[in-house]
Amino acid sequence: MLEVWAFRVVFVACVAVFAVQMATRAWLVHAAKGSLSLAKLGARLRRVLLEVVFQSKVIRERPIVGLLHAFVFWGFVAFAGYSAVHFLRALGAVDFTATRWFHVYAVLVVPFAIAVLIAILCLVVRRVVLRPPALGQTVSVESVVIGLFIATLMITFLLDFRLTGGLATRINWWVHSLVILVFLSLIPGSKHLHLLLSPVTILLAAPALGTVPDLDFEKEEVGLEVVKDLERKQVLDAFTCVECGRCQDHCPAHATGKALNPKALILRNEDALLAGARDTRLAEVYEAGVLWQCTTCGACEYQCPVGIEHLPLIIGARRGLVSDGRAPQSLAAVYNNLERRGNIWGFTSDQREKFVAAAGFESFDRTRHEYLLWLGCAGSFDADFQKALRSLSQILRSRGVTFGILAKERCTGDPAKRTGNEYLFQELARQNVEDLKAAGVRRVLTACPHCVKTLGGDYRAFGFDGEVAHAALLVAGLAGNLRTDPGGTVTYHDPCYLSRYAGGTAEPRELLRRAGATLREAARHGRRAFCCGAGGGLLFEEHEAGKRISQERFEQLQATGASTIVTSCPFCTIMLKGAQASSGADTQVVDLMSYLGDRLKAGAEPAASALAPSGEM
Amino acid sequence: MILAIAEQHGGQVSSVSWEAIAGAQHLSTAANGLKVRVVVIGSSVGDAAGQLAQAAVEEIVTVDHPALGTYAADGYVLALEAVIAKLAPSYVVLPHTYQTRDFAPALAARVDRPLITDVIAVKGADAGPVFTRLVFQGKMAADVVPEPGAPCFVTFQIGAYRADAAVRGASPAPVVPAIVPMDAAAIRQRPEAPFREAKQAVDLSQAERIVAVGRGLGKQEHLAIAEQLAGLLGAEIGASRPICDLGWLPLERQIGSSGQTVAPKLYIALGISGAIQHAVGIKGAKTIVAINKDADAPIFEVADYGVVGDLFEIVPALATELRK
Numbered sequence: 001m002l003e004v005w006a007f008r009v010v011f012v013a014c015v016a017v018f019a020v021q022m023a024t025r026a027w028l029v030h031a032a033k034g035s036l037s038l039a040k041l042g043a044r045l046r047r048v049l050l051e052v053v054f055q056s057k058v059i060r061e062r063p064i065v066g067l068l069h070a071f072v073f074w075g076f077v078a079f080a081g082y083s084a085v086h087f088l089r090a091l092g093a094v095d096f097t098a099t100r101w102f103h104v105y106a107v108l109v110v111p112f113a114i115a116v117l118i119a120i121l122c123l124v125v126r127r128v129v130l131r132p133p134a135l136g137q138t139v140s141v142e143s144v145v146i147g148l149f150i151a152t153l154m155i156t157f158l159l160d161f162r163l164t165g166g167l168a169t170r171i172n173w174w175v176h177s178l179v180i181l182v183f184l185s186l187i188p189g190s191k192h193l194h195l196l197l198s199p200v201t202i203l204l205a206a207p208a209l210g211t212v213p214d215l216d217f218e219k220e221e222v223g224l225e226v227v228k229d230l231e232r233k234q235v236l237d238a239f240t241c242v243e244c245g246r247c248q249d250h251c252p253a254h255a256t257g258k259a260l261n262p263k264a265l266i267l268r269n270e271d272a273l274l275a276g277a278r279d280t281r282l283a284e285v286y287e288a289g290v291l292w293q294c295t296t297c298g299a300c301e302y303q304c305p306v307g308i309e310h311l312p313l314i315i316g317a318r319r320g321l322v323s324d325g326r327a328p329q330s331l332a333a334v335y336n337n338l339e340r341r342g343n344i345w346g347f348t349s350d351q352r353e354k355f356v357a358a359a360g361f362e363s364f365d366r367t368r369h370e371y372l373l374w375l376g377c378a379g380s381f382d383a384d385f386q387k388a389l390r391s392l393s394q395i396l397r398s399r400g401v402t403f404g405i406l407a408k409e410r411c412t413g414d415p416a417k418r419t420g421n422e423y424l425f426q427e428l429a430r431q432n433v434e435d436l437k438a439a440g441v442r443r444v445l446t447a448c449p450h451c452v453k454t455l456g457g458d459y460r461a462f463g464f465d466g467e468v469a470h471a472a473l474l475v476a477g478l479a480g481n482l483r484t485d486p487g488g489t490v491t492y493h494d495p496c497y498l499s500r501y502a503g504g505t506a507e508p509r510e511l512l513r514r515a516g517a518t519l520r521e522a523a524r525h526g527r528r529a530f531c532c533g534a535g536g537g538l539l540f541e542e543h544e545a546g547k548r549i550s551q552e553r554f555e556q557l558q559a560t561g562a563s564t565i566v567t568s569c570p571f572c573t574i575m576l577k578g579a580q581a582s583s584g585a586d587t588q589v590v591d592l593m594s595y596l597g598d599r600l601k602a603g604a605e606p607a608a609s610a611l612a613p614s615g616e617m
Numbered sequence: 618m619i620l621a622i623a624e625q626h627g628g629q630v631s632s633v634s635w636e637a638i639a640g641a642q643h644l645s646t647a648a649n650g651l652k653v654r655v656v657v658i659g660s661s662v663g664d665a666a667g668q669l670a671q672a673a674v675e676e677i678v679t680v681d682h683p684a685l686g687t688y689a690a691d692g693y694v695l696a697l698e699a700v701i702a703k704l705a706p707s708y709v710v711l712p713h714t715y716q717t718r719d720f721a722p723a724l725a726a727r728v729d730r731p732l733i734t735d736v737i738a739v740k741g742a743d744a745g746p747v748f749t750r751l752v753f754q755g756k757m758a759a760d761v762v763p764e765p766g767a768p769c770f771v772t773f774q775i776g777a778y779r780a781d782a783a784v785r786g787a788s789p790a791p792v793v794p795a796i797v798p799m800d801a802a803a804i805r806q807r808p809e810a811p812f813r814e815a816k817q818a819v820d821l822s823q824a825e826r827i828v829a830v831g832r833g834l835g836k837q838e839h840l841a842i843a844e845q846l847a848g849l850l851g852a853e854i855g856a857s858r859p860i861c862d863l864g865w866l867p868l869e870r871q872i873g874s875s876g877q878t879v880a881p882k883l884y885i886a887l888g889i890s891g892a893i894q895h896a897v898g899i900k901g902a903k904t905i906v907a908i909n910k911d912a913d914a915p916i917f918e919v920a921d922y923g924v925v926g927d928l929f930e931i932v933p934a935l936a937t938e939l940r941k
Contacts, residue, residue: 330875340754345874345897382893383915542858542875542894574893581832581890582862 003170004092007177011091014181021188025239028273034231036204043207051305052199058305061246061528065126068119072150075116076195078109079157083180090177110158117154120147134245134263142190149179194306197240202307204233209501210298210311210453214461215319215422223319223420227285228278230269231316237308238270247300247310252531252553253293257546260293262300262310269313282317283326291317292328295538295549296418297496297531318420330541331419338424342410343377344540349408352380356405359390364404366440371396371403371474374446374455377411378570384577384591385570388447391597392471396445398600399478403445406435412454419537426462429454433462447471447593449497449504449569450535470498472568472592476507481601487516490595491562493553493576494529495569503527508568508592515599520560530556534571542578554579558587568592618675619645620706620768622697623657624714625665630657633712635780638672640739640773641710642784647741651707654678656795658696660686666792673786678704679794684801687811690720691804698727699797706768713772725770731763732770737777750774819853819869826852826883827902829872830860831895833888833909833928837865842932843887849939855879857895873898887928891916908932 038044050056055073059066085102089095096102124147126132128139156176163169187193215221224230230238247262248254254261265286272285283291291314300310321327327335337346352375364372373393378385396403413428432455436444444455444466456468490512498504505526512519524530533549542548554576557565565580565587567573576589621641623634634657641653655672657665658680666679680696697720701709711717713735725732737758738749748761748771763769821827828847830840840854847854854870861871872879873895880901887908889895896919899905907920908928917923924931 345893345900347897347900378893381896383891383896383918384893386918387913540874542873577892578858578894581857581859581892584832584859584863 004090007090008092010178010181011087014185017185018188021185024274025188025193029232029235029239032228032230032232032235034233036232037206038204040207044203044205047205047207048199048203051202051307061303061305065123068122071112071115071119072123075109075112075119075154078112079153081105082109082157086177087180110161113154113157117151117158120150120154123147124151132245134249136243136245140191140243142186146183146186146190146192149183152176152179153183191241191243194240194242197236198242198306201233201236201240204236205307205309208457209301210296211309212312212315212417214426214458217423217426222323223321223422224282224313224316225320225324226278226282227269227272227280229282229316229320230273231312233309234269234313234316235273237313238266238273240306241266241270241308242306243267244305246303246305247308250299250303250528250530252295252297252299252533252549253290253546255530256544256549256552258290258293258544259287260290265290265310265313266308283321286317289545291321292537292541293545294536295496295531295533296536298500299496299528299531302500302527315418315420319422320420322420322422327419327421328541331421331537334415334419334537334540335421335424338411338413338416338428342428343380344411344415345377345381347381352409355380355386359386359393361393362404363407364439364441366442369402369404371401371443371445372436372439372441373403373405374412374444374448374451375405375409376446376448376451376570378448378574379446380409382570382574385447385573387597388570388573388591388593391593391600392447392475394597394600395475395478395593398481401478406439408435412451412459414450414454415537415539417454417458418535425458429459429462433459433464436464436466442466444468445471445474447568447570447591449495449502450571453497453501470502470504470568472498472508472511473504475593475596476511482511482515482596483599483601484514484516486518487512487599488518488564489520489560489562490517490564490566491520491522491557491560492525492592493522493532493557493565493567493572494525494527495567495572496529496531496535498568499529500527508566511592511596512566515596517564517566517595520562522556522560524556532567532569532572532575534575539571539574548579550575550579551583554583554585554587554589558585562587564588564590564595566590566592566595618704618706619648619651619653619708619710620678620701620704621653621655621674621710622717623655623665623669624712624716625657625659625662628659628661628664630665630668631712631714632780633714633775634669635672635783636775636778637710637712637773638669638674639778639780639783640712640736640771641708642673643778644708644710644739644746644771647739647746648707654704654706655790656680656697656700658682658685658693658700660684667789670789670792671785672790673784674790677790677792679792680797681794682797682799684799684804687808688716689804689806689808690723691806692799693720694724694727695803696797696799697724700795701728701768703795703797709768709770711770711772713774717772721770721772728768730766730768730770732772733761733763734772735774736761736771737774819867821853821855821870821872821877821879824853824855824879824881826850826885827855827872827879827881828852828885828887829855829857829889829899830866830887831857831889832859833890833911834860834865835888837863839929840865842929846885846887846932846936846939849936850883850885852881852883852885857889857892886916886920887932889916890914891919 055070058069085096089097156172159172245263251262268285294314334344379389410428410432413425416425452468452470530553532553573591580589619641621637624631645651645653653674654676655669655674656678660683662679662681666677669677685692733748736748736750740747749758752759828843830843855872856866856870860866861868874897878898882903884902885906905920906922907916908924908931912925
């Protein structure tokens, strides 16, 4: 009886320690503003099933470690009932241990116990001996202790079968029980809070990568300025972070020696929240300048196994700085160009008209044209990308696909949105949506993945719901007339906004293969591709800290030994060509459409009818 | 009478003042020979008045007050308002400088009279002078006729009249000090002494001619060819990013989105492919000549004159022609 009371005291003490810490965090979540969305619930539940129950993402991105983690996780789940029965009996509530089904259950969890034991010991060895950089420069004592706790739980569980009663059994029992209770009290203050929070954060994370909700200026929203501006999900994110460092491993800024580390952002939020620094400026919570080093490539969010959304945080904090007039110098000119000329480079519209006339593009007429071809800033003014559009139009015409263009286009506002100039973005979005609707556009085709993201994603909130397709995806469905003789070795660089954001990884490769290219993949490709360095307004910052991201990516692509690098984003082309020119390498960089244009069969010239100007130009 | 407002800094008359005087003299012919007076204000403006007295004008009016030592909009508005009240000019003419942009609107509002800014030309007409100014970012020109009444404020765009076109008089014009009440306490701005921000060693933005080199140059020692051409043309040397990345030329010679933005009359691009990041820096160039062996190079899309060929043949030949 004394033993039961002793256990009850320890139990209440540990649960109280757990509860107090949880209450602090729950209050911080409650005090934060912002609503939690469950829109597209089906997709969210499916993701919870895959990523939590089946541990799909953890295993996919780091197979060995992921599988070890999965064993520990599944072991925990398997043991849930066992531990519950154990505690009910220990507290003197009810005893199921003598039932037959409990004996069966106890035997069934034995293989789990062995799997957990092996897995956790491997993970401890990895943390202590292998010490991957992602886990930080110092070994986390707490994590090692908890690792050993888990091992102890399994050992004491298994030992119980071998012990035959008496003092040894009681000691074994107490060790097992105390470890569970101390573990419980350590959960809220450690990364192990992810045990409880990650299913919630994964459920609450937006279904689409890089979802950054618009600001509502009517409600005087200006973005995130101080710690107390962090939204509810962002507070949850700070507590759910499991510190695995996958984000850090995949961040192009971090990889090229910049101060930005997505993991550090989240952990510093956690520290600031717990320290009660509610009025501290976010820019001061993080290392100086890191908010402007993000290319919004989304690798961090894509990798995060616990549903943390870094992009709304970074862009939100950028908005706070922009609203305060603290955007970097390199963006001032861009904003000015966007405001005055409606394009990122500040060219006058007559230069776009010159290209349109030379390329023979017709004005969009919904009765005659299936697609609206959106040129974008690059298509309107970058002579190099204009070649890609000429190739694209040649392919479209050869397949009888009709298209027209808008007489006037503004930048979609992608650079404004991603750099936190929300007001400018919304202004551009509203005007463009008005023009698209007035022209009766239902299907948009563009060769710029950033335009795809804004037109097809961000513009939904502004009332444009037409289909938006990237040229590589559309052309994949209708390409013909391509030469199939050997087209040389090609490395395909996946643009972040096409691959990670939109899942378009197979089609460009398929097209290249059909055009006779021999593909060679870089280590980081597909949805895991390494950014070119242009996104998030960094196209305009050529004097970046550390190594240039574009240089690093160019070297990764060059290392495949392919003679040509093909990509399908004008920004990627600009960045990689810049790196190529600076390094003086022979490897060619070319847009997918230009590449295909060169691989069109002779005689695949457009049918005369498709080329004839309508006279309405 | 036409009153031209001169600008002086530390007793030195700025050349734009002479442009304003030339403008005023031109306006005088368009307005039936109205007399021109020039007013110069500040603290110890004797020297400046002496320089201005060379102009063929009726007289030089000075407002000399310690409170006008450093420029402040309030002080200028107070002083000029008093001068205008005293002299009752039909037109007040100013050079369209930053300083003018700062105080002229307040001055015009104070006397509740029209202000026609950034005028590029004046035409005489029966009903009085007509002023031409650019609108829609320089895309169109508009003729403007002020409401009847006096005075009418006119600012002339820099360069609309040449400073050396101002007619000088046979003998110095009389300098007449104007006594205007100045209440130093009414000047709300307290400017510190003016200073100049550390200037970049090389300011390509003001260069009239630029010879720019790109990766097509091949080797650093080939820079000499470009430098020779630049020397003959009296041009500055510029470069695209890779050249500065390689350290062949200092960063301050880089032209493009992360370098300098230039607007020369003549821009010669040697071996520059014309990537957009470079092209944005030369939007303002009047005439672009590109020499590149790659006929597909994007630079030819923006060039006014393109030469497809080997720059090592063409540039020396060009240099030989220039020496003749």
